[in-house]
Amino acid sequence: MKITGVAVNVLRVPVDKPYSAGGRTVDANWHVLARVTTSDGVEGIGYVVYPRPDLMTAIGQASRELGEHLVGMSVLEPEAAWERLARIGDWVGPGGLLHVALAPLDIAVWDAHGKTLGQPLYRLLGGYRDRVPAYGSDGLWVSLSPTELAANAKQHVADGFTAVKLRIGKESTAEAEARRVLAVREAVGPQVKIMVDAVESWSLAYARRAGRVLQDAGIAWLEDPVHHHDVAGLASLRRRLDVPIAAGEHLYHLDGFRTLLEARAVDVVILDLARVGGVTPWRRIAGLAHAHGIPVCGHVVPEVQVHLLAAVASGYMVEYVPRSAGILTSMPRCERGELVAPSSPGLGLELDADAVRRHQVA
Ligand SMILES: [Mg+2]
Missing domain, CATH: 3.20.20.120 (Enolase-like C-terminal domain)
Structure with a gap:
């Protein structure tokens, strides 16, 4: 259950029908997707999604950098993991970009936590x-x-x-x-x-x-x-x-x-x-x-x-x-x-690997 790797990617997922919101045209949903792998071979996923591109690659980079500090921690200790990452970023937090960058990692840890224990979140x-x-x-x-x-x-x-x-x-x-x-x-x-x-x-x-x-x-x-x-x-x-x-x-x-x-x-x-x-x-x-x-x-x-x-x-x-x-x-x-709520372990969600690859921009 030790975290052995963390990968973070930015995805631009086009919407079927562009629409207008907040004075902007929305043509895609931008994701920062984190994937946490453990020594047991479990993969946990987490993401944030916003219908705008602004600062998404910066958030992805912040998330990637924070994610490196998860390696070696246990997915059964999400509170400890969150506090550790929050402390590393505390000079630019709490809140703002720091929290948005923390979120996909925390969600991925909880997903891996559920998969490790065989229980839905x-x-x-x-x-x-x-x-x-x-x-x-x-x-x-x-x-x-x-x-x-x-x-x-x-x-x-x-x-x-x-x-x-x-x-x-x-x-x-x-x-x-x-x-x-x-x-x-x-x-x-x-x-x-x-x-x-x-x-x-x-x-x-x-x-x-x-x-x-x-x-x-x-x-x-x-x-x-x-x-x-x-x-x-x-x-x-x-x-x-x-x-x-x-x-x-x-x-x-x-x-x-x-x-x-x-x-x-x-x-x-x-x-x-x-x-x-x-x-x-x-x-x-x-x-x-x-x-x-x-x-x-x-x-x-x-x-x-x-x-x-x-x-x-x-x-x-x-x-x-x-x-x-x-x-x-x-x-x-x-x-x-x-x-x-999906009844399979963790979030009970499965990534469409082809779609993730196709929409990856960073
Ligand atoms: Mg509202």
């Missing part, structure tokens, strides 16, 4: 259940017309999802945003949950007004209405609105989550596995949220997040965006609105 991490309610959010972009949005949401429901999430924030009035929600409602029927993500695009004053209009339109949560630094603003929205407030995917460190939770600023905490630095810190943050009585959700990478969210009692919903389907032989399946 969700069971090793707590085993609360083996599936998690899921929502479809792929293809529900801010750049689409209400008609296109409604058609894509309807497809998610046909695929078995009972909840969907729309990106909003581009319309000039709150009423126009609500019309997008109502177009989707018309298409998916009364039973499907509709969440919205404003992607930090609003001022606090606008968020107060838009939040009221959207809650009347029947949304299930309002995500990232204002910038994540405005914790007091989030807390005031939570007090004034009836609709649950969701935030957290832009935070990197336990301290940031503590500030958010102590301010009673959110009803739902969302964790980005790359920004928090992998599975090891994810567990600490989920435990902190649990202590505050707040459920946790995952940001993207559903095939990994499903294990983490299934493991703990406070796991709430998994966001289904299959950005890495192009490098995997299969994705976890959705059954009656829930994503089922």
Whole structure:
């Protein structure tokens, strides 16, 4: 179970249909993929994925350099491994690029840990259940017309999802945003949950007004209405609105989550596995949220997040965006609105070796 080798590669995986998000055209999902091999011949995999190229080769290089320090450590000691790497990079951390570079390594160590012990990750991490309610959010972009949005949401429901999430924030009035929600409602029927993500695009004053209009339109949560630094603003929205407030995917460190939770600023905490630095810190943050009585959700990478969210009692919903389907032989399946955690050891995921080779750029 000793780590004998660590390989890190950067992959550019083209998307089927380019789309616009955050003012950019997304034509590929960029991965930093880490592969950890052990003295028993086990290989653990881990990756981060972002729909943009910026700094990806730098993150890959940082991850490669940090990965060298894993050699000789045991995959049964992921906490020790994470702390060791975090200490090496502490002068440029915590958070930021350091955490994103740590994440693929930490995930790969946990995958190898599960494979070594012959257990799926969700069971090793707590085993609360083996599936998690899921929502479809792929293809529900801010750049689409209400008609296109409604058609894509309807497809998610046909695929078995009972909840969907729309990106909003581009319309000039709150009423126009609500019309997008109502177009989707018309298409998916009364039973499907509709969440919205404003992607930090609003001022606090606008968020107060838009939040009221959207809650009347029947949304299930309002995500990232204002910038994540405005914790007091989030807390005031939570007090004034009836609709649950969701935030957290832009935070990197336990301290940031503590500030958010102590301010009673959110009803739902969302964790980005790359920004928090992998599975090891994810567990600490989920435990902190649990202590505050707040459920946790995952940001993207559903095939990994499903294990983490299934493991703990406070796991709430998994966001289904299959950005890495192009490098995997299969994705976890959705059954009656829930994503089922793979039952084979570790993450239970298998790389498509040809695809990895084809998409490798560094
Ligand atoms: Mg979001």
